[in-house]
Amino acid sequence: MSDVTFAVLDVAPEPYAVTPILMARIGIASVAAEPVHAIALKCQVRIEPSRRAYSDDEAAELMDLFGPRERWAATQHSFLWQHATAMVPGFTGTTQVQMPLECTYDFEVAAAKYLHALRDGTIPLQFLFSGTIFTPGDRGFAVQQVPWDREERYDMPVTVWRDLMQQHFPNTGWLRLDRETIDALAAYRTARAARLGRRHHLPAGRDFGEGAAVSANWDRARAVADAVLYEGYLLYPYRGSSRKNQSRWQFGVLGPQRAADTDIGEDDTLSAQVLVRSGGAASLSGVVRFLQLQHRAAERDVGAGCFERVDELTTASTSWLSWDEAVEREIPIDNVSVTSLPRTLDISVPAGTDIEMLDGGRLVRTRRALHGQLDICAEPDGDLLRLSFEVRNTAAPAADKDEAIASSMIGTHNPDSWSRRAPPAAPPGRCRRAPEPADAVAARSAVRAPSAGRPPTNPTAPQGQSSTT
Numbered sequence: 001m002s003d004v005t006f007a008v009l010d011v012a013p014e015p016y017a018v019t020p021i022l023m024a025r026i027g028i029a030s031v032a033a034e035p036v037h038a039i040a041l042k043c044q045v046r047i048e049p050s051r052r053a054y055s056d057d058e059a060a061e062l063m064d065l066f067g068p069r070e071r072w073a074a075t076q077h078s079f080l081w082q083h084a085t086a087m088v089p090g091f092t093g094t095t096q097v098q099m100p101l102e103c104t105y106d107f108e109v110a111a112a113k114y115l116h117a118l119r120d121g122t123i124p125l126q127f128l129f130s131g132t133i134f135t136p137g138d139r140g141f142a143v144q145q146v147p148w149d150r151e152e153r154y155d156m157p158v159t160v161w162r163d164l165m166q167q168h169f170p171n172t173g174w175l176r177l178d179r180e181t182i183d184a185l186a187a188y189r190t191a192r193a194a195r196l197g198r199r200h201h202l203p204a205g206r207d208f209g210e211g212a213a214v215s216a217n218w219d220r221a222r223a224v225a226d227a228v229l230y231e232g233y234l235l236y237p238y239r240g241s242s243r244k245n246q247s248r249w250q251f252g253v254l255g256p257q258r259a260a261d262t263d264i265g266e267d268d269t270l271s272a273q274v275l276v277r278s279g280g281a282a283s284l285s286g287v288v289r290f291l292q293l294q295h296r297a298a299e300r301d302v303g304a305g306c307f308e309r310v311d312e313l314t315t316a317s318t319s320w321l322s323w324d325e326a327v328e329r330e331i332p333i334d335n336v337s338v339t340s341l342p343r344t345l346d347i348s349v350p351a352g353t354d355i356e357m358l359d360g361g362r363l364v365r366t367r368r369a370l371h372g373q374l375d376i377c378a379e380p381d382g383d384l385l386r387l388s389f390e391v392r393n394t395a396a397p398a399a400d401k402d403e404a405i406a407s408s409m410i411g412t413h414n415p416d417s418w419s420r421r422a423p424p425a426a427p428p429g430r431c432r433r434a435p436e437p438a439d440a441v442a443a444r445s446a447v448r449a450p451s452a453g454r455p456p457t458n459p460t461a462p463q464g465q466s467s468t469t
Helices: 056-061 069-075 110-117 158-168 179-200 211-235 401-406
Strands: 004-013 021-030 038-047 079-088 094-102 122-135 142-145 151-157 269-277 281-303 306-310 312-314 319-321 323-337 343-346 352-358 361-367 372-381 384-393 409-413 416-420 443-445
Touching: 004 122, 004 151, 004 158, 021 038, 021 079, 021 158, 038 094, 056 110, 079 094, 079 110, 110 158, 122 158, 151 158, 211 281, 211 409, 281 312, 281 319, 281 401, 306 361, 323 343, 323 372, 384 409
Parallel strands: none
Antiparallel strands: 004 021, 021 094, 038 079, 038 122, 122 142, 122 151, 269 384, 269 443, 281 306, 281 323, 281 361, 281 409, 281 416, 312 319, 343 372, 352 361, 372 384
């Protein structure tokens, strides 16, 4: 028989996991001389709340779990946090194994609510080990169970849990809602989007014919546009060391002039062509939307009114990293008559600096000015009308990649809507276009996606590209 013992050496966040996971490092010792082929290790991890003291603030947040302090002697019992498993490879004498502890931030789960309430100190854990031990035997190997009394207590620092949650859910939390509440929130969001759509993009006094249907279609289009706008912002970083994550923003990046030529950024132009039935279509409204990069610098207060820039600023309640954020920009296109085309609209936004004071320091958010223009033109195409849109970043050439992305328009797109009145007169301008069947109704757009390490762009090639969607 092989007598084995277990010890919890430490618990730390797994930095490269997609979901929040703590890794418990378990030390294992076998006092027998023969080797251990393997151990299919199981562990029940429990929380023992009575093993530590609590501040008044912590006690207030634990009211839902344990009631008032005077009842804690009867209510603070050990409770299950989770079950964990690990496969221990063969060893002789001693070894170590990493056991993953999957975590949740769902406040309806008792353990998550308890952990969230703790401000400092340690989390009193109990590890109850079980499983199957495989050792040498007369017929190759023998099987025995981990003794029932193998358990270990470990006091995990509260900061370990808080660092894990800050890594995956910075300044946020999870709440479980019933279906009725979710439906009510969805209805409110839809109604609010419709109001905003009518306010910003469907001005009053215009006869759309299908008013409600047009508004609903706009809301659906805007939902897709929001997904495109924020895809790169929300999903970054998958893993900071990955080469494909060296550029944060994925879709619709319009870099400053010549950024693509020098391989430090993206093309400066996005173009789209739309074929519409021209009967009664007299004017268009819409928006040009993009994200403006905003750098958040964490600075520590060093006294005498001076601040020192740091990678991470830790306050009493949370920690802040120096990071790149984004500000949504939306440039309206208000009731542009087709007869007034071609037209060039300025879509520039100013630079800015915001300072947020914190306990022990401050956050300084800075934005570079963005310069751009939107060119719109129209021309007949058989029985249809072809509209052409070209969004161009007119910022001066950048010196490096950081400067290029800071002066880029990120996630750029321009949804539009039509009003219907009298048929338009022939527009005065002509548009560049690729040959297409005159009886087709299609939309053409260009959205550039960055790729790390791609070869320099041919400086003689046109900067805007188009693809049929």
